[in-house]
Amino acid sequence: MNGNVKEFIKNYIILPGYAFFRKLPIKKDLIIFESNMGRNYSGNPKHIYEEMIRIGLDTELECIWVLEDTNTEIPGNAKKIKRSRLSYYYNMARAKIWVFDTRDPPSIQKRDQGYYIQTWHGTPLKKLGMDMDDVFMAGNMDIIDYKRNLYNDTQKWDFLLSQNEFSTEIFKRAFAFADEGSKFQEIWTYGYPRNDVLSNNNNEKDIKKLKEDLGIPKDKKVLLYAPTWRDNEFHRQSIYKFATALDFDLLKEKLADNYAIIVKYHYLVVENIDWSDYEGFIYTFEADQDISNLYLVSDMLITDYSSVMFDYCILDRPMFFFMYDLESYRDELRGFYFDVLEEIPGPISKKTEELIEDIKNHDFEIYQSKYRAFKDKYVKYDDGKASNRVIDKILELKDTDKNVARKELDKNLSNEN
Numbered sequence: 001m002n003g004n005v006k007e008f009i010k011n012y013i014i015l016p017g018y019a020f021f022r023k024l025p026i027k028k029d030l031i032i033f034e035s036n037m038g039r040n041y042s043g044n045p046k047h048i049y050e051e052m053i054r055i056g057l058d059t060e061l062e063c064i065w066v067l068e069d070t071n072t073e074i075p076g077n078a079k080k081i082k083r084s085r086l087s088y089y090y091n092m093a094r095a096k097i098w099v100f101d102t103r104d105p106p107s108i109q110k111r112d113q114g115y116y117i118q119t120w121h122g123t124p125l126k127k128l129g130m131d132m133d134d135v136f137m138a139g140n141m142d143i144i145d146y147k148r149n150l151y152n153d154t155q156k157w158d159f160l161l162s163q164n165e166f167s168t169e170i171f172k173r174a175f176a177f178a179d180e181g182s183k184f185q186e187i188w189t190y191g192y193p194r195n196d197v198l199s200n201n202n203n204e205k206d207i208k209k210l211k212e213d214l215g216i217p218k219d220k221k222v223l224l225y226a227p228t229w230r231d232n233e234f235h236r237q238s239i240y241k242f243a244t245a246l247d248f249d250l251l252k253e254k255l256a257d258n259y260a261i262i263v264k265y266h267y268l269v270v271e272n273i274d275w276s277d278y279e280g281f282i283y284t285f286e287a288d289q290d291i292s293n294l295y296l297v298s299d300m301l302i303t304d305y306s307s308v309m310f311d312y313c314i315l316d317r318p319m320f321f322f323m324y325d326l327e328s329y330r331d332e333l334r335g336f337y338f339d340v341l342e343e344i345p346g347p348i349s350k351k352t353e354e355l356i357e358d359i360k361n362h363d364f365e366i367y368q369s370k371y372r373a374f375k376d377k378y379v380k381y382d383d384g385k386a387s388n389r390v391i392d393k394i395l396e397l398k399d400t401d402k403n404v405a406r407k408e409l410d411k412n413l414s415n416e417n
């Protein structure tokens with residue numbers, strides 16, 4: 001189907017249909033889930049939904065997942081719909097609650113009676129949103145357009161999930177969310193549902209089964225390499241390159257006897273790399289592989305500026321930071337919210353040789369003080385029960401009349417003043 005036909009269908013069938021669907025009654029038991037713009041079944045929405053399955057709510061509520069590939073396997077009783085189809089607009093218009101972890105299309109407008117729960121996807125080290133000074137990405141968008149589009153999106157959100165108080169304060173400013181003038185927006189500092197499994201399944205039996213299922217060797221130490229993306233290294237809009245300065249040949253030469261490496265791309269990175277020369281040493285998985293499983297089967301983490309550091313520290317395992325472009329990333333590309341040299345609980349390296357030495361000679365004990373402080377600041381709410389806290393709120397919201405709730409809030413605020 002060519003672009004002109006698609007544009008015609010969108011403008012003369014889908015969008016008018018969406019306007020009509022928005023006049024239909026809201027279905028209070030209908031919940032829409034989406035992760036990574038529909039690219040896969042993952043993240044906080046996945047783990048909220050799977051906890052709903054565990055306690056039987058998927059049979060009591062109508063759950064729908066938005067996916068690019070509707071052949072994606074999903075447990076429970078959820079229906080699957082494809083983004084941008086007429087059925088997508090119909091269900092988005094009628095759902096009482098949306099549970100997303102990334103931004104939604106500009107053409108989608110939330111109903112006044114609906115609730116939008118934005119679960120987000122990480123504690124920020126890198127500056128984001130309104131705190132950014134410039135944008136380096138595909139397309140012609142400048143920083144003013146970027147911030148305008150972001151603001152229009154964040155004002156749809158009713159609730160924003162946060163992992164910790166540090167993130168909560170940043171989100172207020174970076175997303176212009178739940179500030180003094182936003183009395184109907186709220187941040188839930190609950191921890192992340194996707195991390196419940198790191199508390200609940202961190203045991204020998206579950207890890208052994210995961211290794212068997214994933215084909216990970218049991219007789220070697222397993223390193224997980226999970227770097228972030230670089231804003232200025234992309235193929236096209238929202239599709240980024242796998243940017244690294246690691247020498248994988250040298251890693252294989254020096255570590256292959258005792259170690260195996262899992263390489264996990266950031267969800268915005270799309271690459272088709274031939275790893276066949278590293279068979280038995282480097283392991284990769286499809287984009288929809290839950291990174292929580294990879295955390296659990298690994299013994300150590302190698303990362304850079306990715307928020308995986310905040311999740312992985314829940315496991316109390318060593319972390320190594322390969323920051324070959326530290327100065328340019330910090331000073332020119334993004335900027336940081338805290339001093340990584342002071343806070344991160346592990347050694348920093350800029351060359352592969354240095355990283356290898358750090359791995360071979362690591363002394364976890366010397367970082368224990370930093371590690372404890374890091375955990376206390378960033379993951380104290382990741383206690384294995386974050387999904388339940390969110391679900392309790394969902395059950396409360398589905399039976400709440402938003403207009404009545406707003407009037408009650410206005411009344412309470414007036415009484416306070």
